[in-house]
Amino acid sequence: MARREGRRAIAVVCDGLGADWLRPELTPTLCALSTRHLRVPGIRAVFPSVTRVSAASIATGCLPARHGLIGNQVALRKGDRLAVHNVGHPNFRHAMRDATGGTLRVPTMAERLADRGGQVAFSNVSAGAAYFLDPEHFGTVLHRAGSFGPGGALLDGDDALRVSHDLEGDRAMTARFIDEVVAGGECRLGLLWLANPDLTTHHAPLGSPAHLEALRVVDALVADVVAAVTAQDDAERTLVTIGSDHGHETIDRGVHVGEWLSGHGLAGDVREGKIAVAGQGTAALVYAIEEARARFDAVLPSLRVQPWAGEVHTGDALAELGVGPAESLVAAIDMARLEQANPFGVIGSRWLAEDGESSRDMGCGQHGGLGPQETVPFLVLAAPGQGPGVVSRPASLVDIAPTILAWLGVAAEGMDGRPLLD
Numbered sequence: 001m002a003r004r005e006g007r008r009a010i011a012v013v014c015d016g017l018g019a020d021w022l023r024p025e026l027t028p029t030l031c032a033l034s035t036r037h038l039r040v041p042g043i044r045a046v047f048p049s050v051t052r053v054s055a056a057s058i059a060t061g062c063l064p065a066r067h068g069l070i071g072n073q074v075a076l077r078k079g080d081r082l083a084v085h086n087v088g089h090p091n092f093r094h095a096m097r098d099a100t101g102g103t104l105r106v107p108t109m110a111e112r113l114a115d116r117g118g119q120v121a122f123s124n125v126s127a128g129a130a131y132f133l134d135p136e137h138f139g140t141v142l143h144r145a146g147s148f149g150p151g152g153a154l155l156d157g158d159d160a161l162r163v164s165h166d167l168e169g170d171r172a173m174t175a176r177f178i179d180e181v182v183a184g185g186e187c188r189l190g191l192l193w194l195a196n197p198d199l200t201t202h203h204a205p206l207g208s209p210a211h212l213e214a215l216r217v218v219d220a221l222v223a224d225v226v227a228a229v230t231a232q233d234d235a236e237r238t239l240v241t242i243g244s245d246h247g248h249e250t251i252d253r254g255v256h257v258g259e260w261l262s263g264h265g266l267a268g269d270v271r272e273g274k275i276a277v278a279g280q281g282t283a284a285l286v287y288a289i290e291e292a293r294a295r296f297d298a299v300l301p302s303l304r305v306q307p308w309a310g311e312v313h314t315g316d317a318l319a320e321l322g323v324g325p326a327e328s329l330v331a332a333i334d335m336a337r338l339e340q341a342n343p344f345g346v347i348g349s350r351w352l353a354e355d356g357e358s359s360r361d362m363g364c365g366q367h368g369g370l371g372p373q374e375t376v377p378f379l380v381l382a383a384p385g386q387g388p389g390v391v392s393r394p395a396s397l398v399d400i401a402p403t404i405l406a407w408l409g410v411a412a413e414g415m416d417g418r419p420l421l422d
Contacts, residue, residue, distance in 0.1 A: 008117070009239040009404045010182060011191045012225055013058070014218045015051055015125055016198025016367065018247020019378040026215045029223040033242060033380045036388055040379040040420060043395040045246040047321045047332070048072065048280040048368045049375050051198065052087045054245035054397055055129040059108040061401030061415030063322035068105040069096075069132060070323045072368070073278040073357060075287040076100070077328055081273035082287050086357045088126030090145045093135050103135040109189060109401050110134035112410055114150070117188030122161065122177045124169050124195040133191065140187075144169070167217050170194045174221045182228040188408055192225065194218055201248045201365030207344030211365075226382070236384045239407040239421075241400060243379035248365030249282065250342045254352035255308045257284045257333065264299045266292075279355035281368030285323070286331040296330055303333075308351040310336035310369070334369040348373055383407065383421055391420050 017027075019041070024031045046057045046064060050072040053064050064070040075082040076099035085095050093103050110119040110133065119139035123130035127145040134141050137152040142161035149155055161176070163169035174192060181190035197214035204210035222242055229238055258277040262270045269275040274292040278285045288296045304312045313332040318324025321332055335351040342349070342363065350371060352360055360366060367374035379395070381403065398417035405412040406419040 007237045007239065007408055008187070008234065009189045009241065009407055010225065010229055011189065011241045011400070011404065012222055012243075013191070013193045014222065014242070014244045015194055015196065016201055016246060016248055016365070017215070017218065017244040017378065018373050019376045020247065020373055021197075021215055022378055026212055027219040029219045029226070030242070030378070030380070033222075033226065033382060034378075037380050037382040038386055038389045038391060038421070040381065040391040040395050042391065042393060043243070043377055043379045043397070043399070045375040045377055046397050047323060047370060048283045048285070049246040049370070050280055050368045051125055051245055052129045052132060055193070056104055056132045057397045058245070058400050059110070059133045060104060060106045061398050061412060061417040062106050063398060063416050065319065065323050065326055066106055066416060068100070068103075070326050070329070071278050071280050071285050073280065075276040075278050075285070075328065077289065080289060082276040082289060082328060083273060084276050084278050084355075086128070087132075088128040088357065090127040090131070092128050093131060104132065106414060108134055108136075108138065109405065110139035111136065112405060112412070113188050113408070114138040116408070116410055117186070118150070119189040119191065120181050120185060120187045121191040121193065122173050122181070123193040124163060124165060124173050125193055125198070130193065133193075165195060165199065167196055167200070167214060170196050170217070170221060174224060178225060178228040182225060183232065189404060194221065198248070203361050203364055205342050205344055205363055206248055206250055206346040206365050207342065238384070239404065240382040241379065241404065242382070243400070244377040245397065246367045247373045247376050248367050249337070249348040249350045249371045249373045250346060250363065251282065251350050251352040251360060251366040252342075252362055253308075254354040254360070254362070256354040257286070258355050260303075260306070261296075261299065264302060266295060266299065269295060277353070277355045279353035279357075281356065281360075281366045282335045282350045282352065282371060282374065283369035284333040284335070284353035284355060285329060286333065287328040288330045289328055293330060300331070308336050310334045310351075337371050381420060386421065395420060
């Protein structure tokens with residue numbers, strides 16, 4: 001089938017690959033691309049620095065408060081009760097629609113491209129992160145928990161994505177992405193979201209042999225994608241963006257924020273769903289319905305001085321972080337950080353908010369807060385006709401969508417981000 005005329009874009013996301021791990025001995029391909037093309041050293045993660053929020057921000061070009069998905073876990077209100085939901089669950093979108101009447105509040109790239117060549121996304125991270133690239137099914141999303149075509153048509157058989165959630169799964173997914181999207185597809189935007197090195201570093205210390213091997217594998221997969229793009233007849237019309245969503249820091253201690261609140265006079269409010277805590281790894285979001293806010297405010301002075309509470313953001317500071325205003329959100333806690341090294345010499349030790357969806361491996365990588373390693377992803381733009389260079393201005397994940405759409409000649413009005421290419 002003949003390829004559509006005009007430009008197209010290929011985007012690769014290496015989940016959890018912080019910019020500080022781009023090193024010639026570990027990631028030779030990424031380092032070479034950074035030298036040959038346009039790099040964006042000023043790019044920063046959104047808050048919380050978690051994958052599901054990052055996916056929605058990359059998809060929409062908007063900050064969390066604008067698109068409406070503000071955490072890996074979020075508290076949704078039904079009546080006078082708050083309940084914490086895991087955004088990563090395949091069916092979370094249905095719970096969000098039931099509580100709020102919809103999913104993302106602003107258009108995704110998939111929606112903007114629906115009648116302009118379309119978007120195909122392959123993802124091996126959590127189902128929620130994959131589906132929030134296109135929650136209303138304007139394009140195609142392939143994920144091991146379920147694959148969907150335009151209009152929400154369930155793909156099965158050979159059309160579905162059946163890969164393992166590990167490095168081998170990333171390899172298999174990349175090979176299929178190259179075959180079906182890079183070499184054989186007609187979509188205007190093809191997006192590949194690798195699970196690693198994020199998946200590995202959640203279960204292995206930063207700097208460990210397992211972490212370093214994951215970096216090498218991911219780097220080789222990027223090399224495969226770039227080589228495949230270069231081999232196509234339309235290579236001179238294809239923008240390739242390669243980047244990550246966040247980095248990692250080490251966790252070696254934790255606290256259950258909800259239990260702390262319960263132990264400081266708010267047990268009834270927590271039990272009855274009037275106050276809820278949604279853990280974000282190295283951050284936590286605290287929600288309270290109106291009648292409980294004064295009681296929460298009364299414990300704020302004590303909360304702020306806890307050794308695990310690095311900084312507690314409330315009021316206007318929530319808007320400055322990009323998560324406010326949001327219904328019932330009253331505080332965001334960036335967990336405390338210590339300047340100490342792990343056994344492999346990696347600096348940065350964090351407290352974990354244990355109110356998360358599952359237990360976490362202490363001594364391993366984590367993210368979600370405002371730490372100096374977890375908030376510094378990387379981004380390289382390989383644009384035909386664009387030589388080596390550096391984008392000197394501050395940038396964010398929300399700048400990726402307007403950059404891609406500008407390359408494709410598609411309007412990007414209403415986004416918080418701005419194009420990074422001239």
